[in-house]
Amino acid sequence: MRHPLAMLAAASLLGTVALTGCARAGHDGASSGGGPTRITMWTHSAGNPGELAVHKKIIDDFNGSQSTYKVVQQNFPQGSYNDAVTTAAAARKLPCLLDVDGPAMPNWAWSGYLKPLGLPRSLTDSLLPTAVGRYKGKVYSAGYWDAALAVFARKSVLVKNNIRIPTAERPWSLAEFDAAVVRLKDSGYRTPLDLGAADKGEWWSYAYSPMLQSAGGDEIDRNGMKTAEGALNGPEAVAFFTWFQKAFTNGWATSNGPVGNQKFIDDKVALSYTGVWNAKDALEKVGPDLLILPPVDFGNGPKTGGGSWQWGISAGCGKTQSEGARAYLTFSFQDKYLTRFADNQVVIPATAGATAASKYFGPDGKLRPFAVLSQKFAVPRPATPAYPVISARFEKAAKDIMNGAGVKPALDAAVKAIDSDIKANKGYAH
Structure with missing residues (x-):
């Protein structure tokens, strides 16, 4: 698998998000058209079949569980993902859902790319602290996993x-x-x-x-x-x-x-x-x-x-679509999906339930020490633009x-x- 520090910044964090101004991001332009409201989701996961398989499973399950929203995924190669985001933000064409490198999130929030996430506090409180992205006292992002x-x-x-x-x-x-x-x-x-x-x-x-x-x-x-x-x-x-x-x-x-x-x-x-x-x-x-x-x-x-890739909602995402994006994210944070993601990618699950069920990080898992170290000693990088x-x-x-x-x-x-x-x-x- 790609190492999550290559995932954390293979494209160079500085070159892609060190911004000097504020560019308010627009929505992705999707509309319901009489059918389910379309929620576009961007990831950096192209070329990572294990990660894509889990995303596909979650999306298929969510889309099949209701008829109000339809999540549509678009995947970018790691090396071009951040450039795609900054270009789309300048054109006010960001999708509603996008993943963001944890330490980059405050810069994206400050630059106007993201809005506060708005997920239930009971959900974000259940995650590892380093799997939740906070800026100026508000939660802007949340992730399925962490590394240590x-x-x-x-x-x-x-x-x-x-x-x-x-x-x-x-x-x-x-x-x-x-x-x-x-x-x-x-x-x-x-x-x-x-x-x-x-x-x-x-x-x-x-x-x-x-x-x-x-x-x-x-x-x-x-x-x-x-x-x-x-x-x-x-x-x-x-x-x-x-x-x-x-x-x-x-x-x-x-x-x-x-x-x-x-x-x-x-x-x-x-x-x-x-x-x-x-x-x-x-x-x-x-x-x-x-x-x-x-x-x-x-x-x-x-x-x-601590702190790795997490999910955010773009600042220009409309009210109805934001509700759909939150519904999808809430659905996606089920322990069964986090466990599958962690065991596919060999990364630390973000919830206690997912960790307990993991073959690698559970009580008898051979990589259990990493879960313990993350819980006891993880420090996020500074949450500043x-x-x-x-x-x-x-x-x-x-x-x-x-x-x-x-x-x-x-x-x-x-x-x-x-x-x-x-x-x-x-x-x-x-």
Whole structure:
């Protein structure tokens, strides 16, 4: 399957939604014409047969369950989806239903693409917090699933090297993790740790900002979302990125490819910092020796990334069509569909009921640790229209630091760029 971080931003979040103005989006122009009211739905799922099969099942079931509305799906390749949305928004021709990358949602809401979702609170409250997109106190999007990060290891390797196996209740401290990595390097692993640094784009914010948050920093001051000063360049951030740089200068990790989990599968690295989308392959190749371990505690508890693709309703969708869109979404969030989606795509179900029924994430599922980590440690990326700029500047700073740049100057430059963007857009206040 496509990895959900490719799904989260394969087309580059910055290039598609970093907008500087507000373009109010129109409706899709569909009308009832005497028959069922037509509800057009856009997805980024073209080329993903497993995902499309679940969508088709839900749509067929919904359309067959009533005669008032008819949902019609249109699928776009991942690489062209966001461009299609921005073009349609400019022409006031958005569909009523569309999926949106979780961290991009606040920018889309601010830009006038989306209206508040308006689903029953009992439904949105039943979802994982990171599967619900909130902006300025309102729910704009909701999703069927989430992803999470963990550390993959082989039990035999840790036991052989007398390294404690961490748990969600007692994760590795940073000192303990560093000692384990040194011991694994001394045992013969030329590069003991794969941090995923060969990847690019949204992965960098998704993967490494939780580490920063665990250390006590953040990408922006979340009290008002008006500045990155002190959060991205304060003492905690400098300490974390100093460690991040050390991991590469010490030869614990490299930025060499391939992207993904292949180095761990080939036993070229002992520890792999990766996501749930790589777990099924690891299970098949490594078998019962596979350990799915919690992220490292950098001082303020383990953190893992949260927030993925979710559903929204376009701002220009008419009253009748909006009612149909909400009826469809309410229907679609049944546990049986969320379980099917999660098990087809190997992603974490968004409800407790769907999780309990999942073959992978249920009580006896081999990927159960991911559901636990998501519930306990997930942190959404900052819910601000400035996020595309934040993500891009975070990636640049982290890569510069990885490659030897001064830590504080690199972070100060990122803060300056982020704060300039926020100021240029008048604090994204409207």
